Amino acid sequence: MENQRLEEIENISSPCRLCPHECKAERNEKKAGFCRVPTLEPMISSYGPHFGEESFLVGRGGSGTIFFTYCNMKCVFCQNYDISQLGYGKVIKVEDLAKIMLTLQKAGCHNINLVTPTPHILSIVKAIELAKAKGLHIPIVYNCGGYESVKTLKLLKGVIDIYMPDFKYGESEAGEELSKVKNYTEIALQAIEEMLSQVGHLEIGPDGIARKGVFIRHLIMPNDAASSFKALELLAENFPGIAVNIMDQYYPTYLAERYPKISRRINAREWSEILKFAGSLRLRIVS
Ligand code: SF4
Numbered sequence: 001m002e003n004q005r006l007e008e009i010e011n012i013s014s015p016c017r018l019c020p021h022e023c024k025a026e027r028n029e030k031k032a033g034f035c036r037v038p039t040l041e042p043m044i045s046s047y048g049p050h051f052g053e054e055s056f057l058v059g060r061g062g063s064g065t066i067f068f069t070y071c072n073m074k075c076v077f078c079q080n081y082d083i084s085q086l087g088y089g090k091v092i093k094v095e096d097l098a099k100i101m102l103t104l105q106k107a108g109c110h111n112i113n114l115v116t117p118t119p120h121i122l123s124i125v126k127a128i129e130l131a132k133a134k135g136l137h138i139p140i141v142y143n144c145g146g147y148e149s150v151k152t153l154k155l156l157k158g159v160i161d162i163y164m165p166d167f168k169y170g171e172s173e174a175g176e177e178l179s180k181v182k183n184y185t186e187i188a189l190q191a192i193e194e195m196l197s198q199v200g201h202l203e204i205g206p207d208g209i210a211r212k213g214v215f216i217r218h219l220i221m222p223n224d225a226a227s228s229f230k231a232l233e234l235l236a237e238n239f240p241g242i243a244v245n246i247m248d249q250y251y252p253t254y255l256a257e258r259y260p261k262i263s264r265r266i267n268a269r270e271w272s273e274i275l276k277f278a279g280s281l282r283l284r285i286v287s
Pocket of ligand 1: 016017018019020021022023024025032033034035036037072118119
């Protein structure tokens with residue numbers, strides 16, 4: 001299976017059809033597509049134990065986070081825009097990526113948290129295979145923006161233990177305007193369905209640490225710019241009981257000042273209204 005899996009991922013990596021953009025970039029010739037990743041080697045900006053993630057990822061030892069460079073979305077408010085949009089990072093070898101995973105495990109991290117992994121799936125799967133042969137056993141977390149192709153996700157079955165997609169927008173028009181992607185809402189819902197079929201709902205062990213499953217992140221934006229009421233309703237309707245972290249930490253950064261409706265933080269009224277609404281739905285609220 002592993003060879004077949006790698007062959008299939010290699011096949012859709014150049015011309016690249018890894019994500020819903022399907023831009024067919026000849027990445028093995030160092031040509032970049034929409035995401036601007038100019039290589040099929042791993043490209044990362046940093047790694048280390050992260051203590052700012054959800055409590056069930058962090059525990060005592062932290063979440064072993066690896067930040068991959070660039071992104072297949074172009075969110076005008078991205079809080080990591082230096083990495084995701086400006087391309088801060090460097091190309092490393094697959095063997096080095098495997099070593100990083102083992103270093104994070106040795107440091108006591110509870111999981112390997114792959115941030116913005118989508119364009120890097122080929123090198124990630126190769127590195128996980130190498131690291132597992134040398135004893136990697138902690139859960140692998142796929143931390144993405146939700147704009148994922150079901151076909152590609154199917155190739156990750158058995159590799160990923162925890163899926164942590166954003167569900168950014170309840171209406172695709174918002175995704176076009178603020179993240180420059182088409183059909184976001186429909187595509188993310190299909191992706192979440194596939195993720196759930198692979199690993200089920202979020203499971204947290206008696207030690208308070210996540211073992212497997214799916215949980216969703218949704219960032220509340222000012223003036224309901226993310227169509228959050230609709231987004232939460234869609235999640236509850238399509239996936240009753242799904243775990244959702246509703247986040248309040250939005251602040252205007254990167255290009256957000258150019259968009260008046262998102263040029264401020266959310267206020268107390270917006271926050272309490274969405275929490276009240278979420279409480280009326282069949283959702284499992286986590287943080
Ligand atoms: S991963 Fe990048 S190059 Fe590949 S289809 Fe998506 S945006 Fe295009």
